Amino acid sequence: MKVLVPVKRVVDYNVKVRVKSDGTGVELSHVKMSMNPFDEIAVEEALRLKEAGIATEVVAVSIGPAQASETLRTALAMGADRGILVKTDATVEPLAVAKILKAVIAEEAPRLVILGKQAIDDDANQTGQMLAALLGWGQGTFASKVVIDGDAVLVTREIDGGAQTVRLALPAIVTTDLRLNEPRYASLPNIMKAKKKPIDEKSPDGYGVDVAPRLKVLTTAEPAGRKAGVKVGSVSELVAKLKDEAGVI
Amino acid sequence: MATLLLAEHDNKALNGVTAKALTAATALGAPVHVLVAGQDAKAVAEAAAALSGVDKVLLADDALYAHRLAEPLAALLVSLAGGYDAIVAPSTSMTKNVLPRVAALLDVMQVSDIIKVVSPDTFERPIYAGNAIQTVQSTDAKKVITVRTASFAATGAGGSAAVEAVGAQADPGVSSFVDESLAVSDRPELTAAKIIVSGGRAVGSKEKFGEVIEPLADVLGAAVGASRAAVDAGYAPNDWQVGQTGKVVAPELYVAIGISGAIQHLAGMKDSKVIVAINKDEEAPIFQVADYGLVGDLFAIVPELKSEIAKVKG
Ligand SMILES: Cc1cc2nc3c(=O)[nH]c(=O)nc-3n(C[C@H](O)[C@H](O)[C@H](O)COP(=O)(O)OP(=O)(O)OC[C@H]3O[C@@H](n4cnc5c(N)ncnc54)[C@H](O)[C@@H]3O)c2cc1C
Numbered sequence: 001m002k003v004l005v006p007v008k009r010v011v012d013y014n015v016k017v018r019v020k021s022d023g024t025g026v027e028l029s030h031v032k033m034s035m036n037p038f039d040e041i042a043v044e045e046a047l048r049l050k051e052a053g054i055a056t057e058v059v060a061v062s063i064g065p066a067q068a069s070e071t072l073r074t075a076l077a078m079g080a081d082r083g084i085l086v087k088t089d090a091t092v093e094p095l096a097v098a099k100i101l102k103a104v105i106a107e108e109a110p111r112l113v114i115l116g117k118q119a120i121d122d123d124a125n126q127t128g129q130m131l132a133a134l135l136g137w138g139q140g141t142f143a144s145k146v147v148i149d150g151d152a153v154l155v156t157r158e159i160d161g162g163a164q165t166v167r168l169a170l171p172a173i174v175t176t177d178l179r180l181n182e183p184r185y186a187s188l189p190n191i192m193k194a195k196k197k198p199i200d201e202k203s204p205d206g207y208g209v210d211v212a213p214r215l216k217v218l219t220t221a222e223p224a225g226r227k228a229g230v231k232v233g234s235v236s237e238l239v240a241k242l243k244d245e246a247g248v249i
Numbered sequence: 250m251a252t253l254l255l256a257e258h259d260n261k262a263l264n265g266v267t268a269k270a271l272t273a274a275t276a277l278g279a280p281v282h283v284l285v286a287g288q289d290a291k292a293v294a295e296a297a298a299a300l301s302g303v304d305k306v307l308l309a310d311d312a313l314y315a316h317r318l319a320e321p322l323a324a325l326l327v328s329l330a331g332g333y334d335a336i337v338a339p340s341t342s343m344t345k346n347v348l349p350r351v352a353a354l355l356d357v358m359q360v361s362d363i364i365k366v367v368s369p370d371t372f373e374r375p376i377y378a379g380n381a382i383q384t385v386q387s388t389d390a391k392k393v394i395t396v397r398t399a400s401f402a403a404t405g406a407g408g409s410a411a412v413e414a415v416g417a418q419a420d421p422g423v424s425s426f427v428d429e430s431l432a433v434s435d436r437p438e439l440t441a442a443k444i445i446v447s448g449g450r451a452v453g454s455k456e457k458f459g460e461v462i463e464p465l466a467d468v469l470g471a472a473v474g475a476s477r478a479a480v481d482a483g484y485a486p487n488d489w490q491v492g493q494t495g496k497v498v499a500p501e502l503y504v505a506i507g508i509s510g511a512i513q514h515l516a517g518m519k520d521s522k523v524i525v526a527i528n529k530d531e532e533a534p535i536f537q538v539a540d541y542g543l544v545g546d547l548f549a550i551v552p553e554l555k556s557e558i559a560k561v562k563g
Pocket residue numbers: 013037038120448449450451475476477478479490491492493494495496506507508509510511512513514517527528529530533545546547548
């Protein structure tokens with residue numbers, strides 16, 4: 001069974017992004033970029049399926065600028081077999097990403113696609129669900145456990161109040177939550193090996209997908225800040241402040 | 250036309266986040282119909298009908314919707330979509346699962362997690378863990394929107410809308426429900442609580458959560474939250490996680506205990522009215538957003554805080 005893993009290049013989760021002073025967006029030059037953390041979890045899950053003898057090939061795909069090939073290299077260094085770069089400098093919204101992925105899937109015919117639940121830049125949490133819709137496949141979002149069971153996959157999902165397990169006919173879509181696994185680090189020999197693994201280059205046009213945005217970004221602004229607070233010296237001082245000053249207890 | 254609001258519920262009771270999303274739905278300016286999809290969910294539909302400003306309630310009562318699986322529920326929403334300009338839902342794990350599926354089937358780009366309705370096609374939403382706020386205008390003919398409920402006040406009671414039954418749609422037949430384990434708690438839900446007491450990695454174990462964090466929550470009548478580190482370590486259940494990729498809350502009072510204040514955590518609580526931080530590291534970033542900070546060992550401070558508050562509350 002082939003597993004496809006879409007990986008997005010995003011601002012590293014440790015970076016505190018800054019809004020540009022002219023309100024046109026956030027500062028992205030000279031900022032550390034990494035693979036979206038949820039996508040590392042997706043790659044890890046695919047690799048574990050391969051190590052368990054269930055997956056036969058793990059293909060990573062990224063839609064983005066030329067530098068997104070670095071993100072694919074990271075996936076290859078972790079152990080993915082090959083990469084597909086759908087190269088574009090445009091901002092591609094989740095709906096268009098889903099359409100491109102659908103076209104990739106038509107060529108690659110994977111039985112399982114594992115995405116992150118959310119890209120930590122746009123915080124959209126949409127792409128996997130949209131892809132499942134476009135394909136008419138079942139979706140196991142926010143997964144904390146994935147078990148292949150013959151022609152189906154059992155996905156345990158993190159939901160409000162606890163956990164839910166669903167059974168999906170394969171092929172299917174899974175999106176990862178934080179507790180699914182702990183992604184491995186790429187070893188130096190594997191980083192070297194990854195340099196020789198193939199990355200195919202494609203374009204949205206080649207797939208016939210229009211990536212024109214549907215959402216017009218009018219402005220990007222700094223969030224309202226909080227007033228600096230005070231340090232209190234004791235529990236009784238804290239309780240007095242909460243009662244008399246803040247009036248919350 | 251009208252706006253369709255998807256209700257959040259557990260088949261028995263309407264979840265309070267629905268009334269918050271109703272405030273956003275009403276701001277779109279069109280009449281609001283509420284869809285209750287569930288099994289034996291008549292009481293939920295009646296509760297929705299009693300919300301002020303609701304024009305009509307649609308009740309799709311069928312075993313197919315008992316667990317609100319995305320595939321059948323999206324098919325139902327799409328079958329109704331023709332009559333609506335906008336489909337709106339409170340942002341919950343259920344709607345985050347189903348609404349993007351609806352959007353894609355309608356060829357619409359969803360607007361996720363809005364915090365403000367600027368006009369019927371223009372919205373504010375946070376990106377980068379809330380470090381930037383985008384104002385976006387949707388150019389799609391239909392709008393599909395999830396609402397960050399911490400940013401909207403609840404609409405009150407006072408309505409008396411009619412409840413209309415709608416039939417189930419065919420099951421797409423690609424998914425089925427296996428089982429569910431839901432925690433039962435007497436405490437308020439995170440998204441409804443006026444006070445939240447949250448613990449981080451420093452709490453150290455599930456037992457300590459029970460011995461130190463929960464008693465403070467109980468004396469305050471508070472909900473309990475946690476950082477990702479505490480959830481990952483198994484000290485707290487996953488749905489207690491507050492943050493960028495967990496729950497977003499804005500209670501009257503948020504008490505962060507042994508939580509460092511990573512941006513991903515702040516993203517979920519920094520709109521709280523009053524924030525208290527208890528941390529032994531005076532440099533911890535959580536103090537930058539705290540109204541009241543107390544530096545010290547949580548295992549000494551929290552029990553004392555609990556008794557002091559109990560005294561004050563008599
Ligand atoms: C993709 C992604 C998504 C994420 N999403 C979330 C999210 O939604 N929510 C979230 O919370 N995090 C999230 N995180 C994780 C986040 O980056 C931090 O790692 C996490 O919030 C840290 O949790 P913590 O503050 O409990 O632990 P730590 O950072 O380890 O902090 C523990 C704190 O306790 C203090 N302490 C230690 N002992 C004591 C004591 N005895 N008394 C008092 N204080 C003490 C320490 O000084 C320290 O400040 C995410 C990370 C990633 C990469």
